[in-house]
Amino acid sequence: MKIFKIIFFFLITTSMVAQENTGIYLGAKIPEQAENIPSNSKSLFVNKLGQIITKNGISDDLNNSRFIIVPKVSVISKNYTPTAPPKVALNLDVTLYIADGIGGNLFASESFNLKGVGTNETKAYISAINRLRPGNPAIQNFIETGKKKIINYYNTNCDLIIRKAANLEAQKQYEEALFELSLIPEASTCFNKSYKLIKSIFQKVIDRECKIRLNEASGIWAANQDINAANAAAEILVEIDPDSSCFSQVKSLFSKISARVKEVSDRDWTYKLKKLDLEKDRIKAGRDVGVAYGNNQPQKEYNYKGWY
Secondary structure, three states, rough: OOHHHHHHHHHHHHHHHHHHHOOEOEEEEEOOOOOOOOHHHHHHHHHHHHHHHOOOOOOOOOOOOOOEEEEEEEEEEEOOOOOOOOEEEEEEEEEEEEEEOOOEEEEEEEEEEEEEEEEHHHHHHHHOOOOOOOOOHHHHHHHHHHHHHHHHHHHOOHHHHHHHHHHHEEEEEEEEHHHHHHHOOOOHHHHHHHHHHHHHHHHHHHHHHHHHHHHHHHHHHOOOOHHHHHHHHHHHHHHOOOOOOOOHHHHHHHHHHHHHHHHHHHHOOOOOOOOOOOOOOHOOOHHHHHHHHHOOOOOOOOOOOOOO
């Protein structure tokens, strides 16, 4: 029985990890033209959609995801209860859409009848929205349909995506290239095809950053070789990836500064360079650079025409 419990726990844990690592990004959005969604409830609605996304094996932490989940709300009825004090009772029809927000293609939709009661209209609205449960089978089926369509998009458009990333690489727009590649889900057949390109571009990123940081630290140290300059240069040097091409020069400069610090202060320096982590996933590191780039870009304009 004990062995069975261990195996069962392992299977459940493995299943959870697999769900958390689909690599699909889905952004929760409320269009400007959305009606019947009170402005003071929009953030709540976005948070609720975020729960639905993450609890069904998708990531919602990307600011500029191509694929979006969007709500549309219709008020079926609004009544006041015969209580003292009276309360507001709302009956809402809520439709959720999953779509390609750039291409404008609808992937999946599902409607829900939600009822809520509160001391005012806002609270009644919140009460109704909270009835959207991530574990609802209809929601799970809706998300699963959207997942399959997203994966199919990458399977079908793989060559175009990789070619676009390669063109961006040729223009030295490395972070944007990694952003395009970072969106490819692990579940897509395109994911394995993107491996070599991600590693190649990521290497160029860290090589470029190494040269920039090394020059900056060298300039600080050359200008004034005291403890303040040593610390300022060290704060730059310790951020350099040890797998970068100029890291031997980084170590050389670091050693010179360290020796000088010991000479003038008669004590060892507390700064340490990064060590090469052989276990580090270079693919993940490259994708992280792309995700960071996407999150720092202006918000995309999405195409809702034809289905919203």
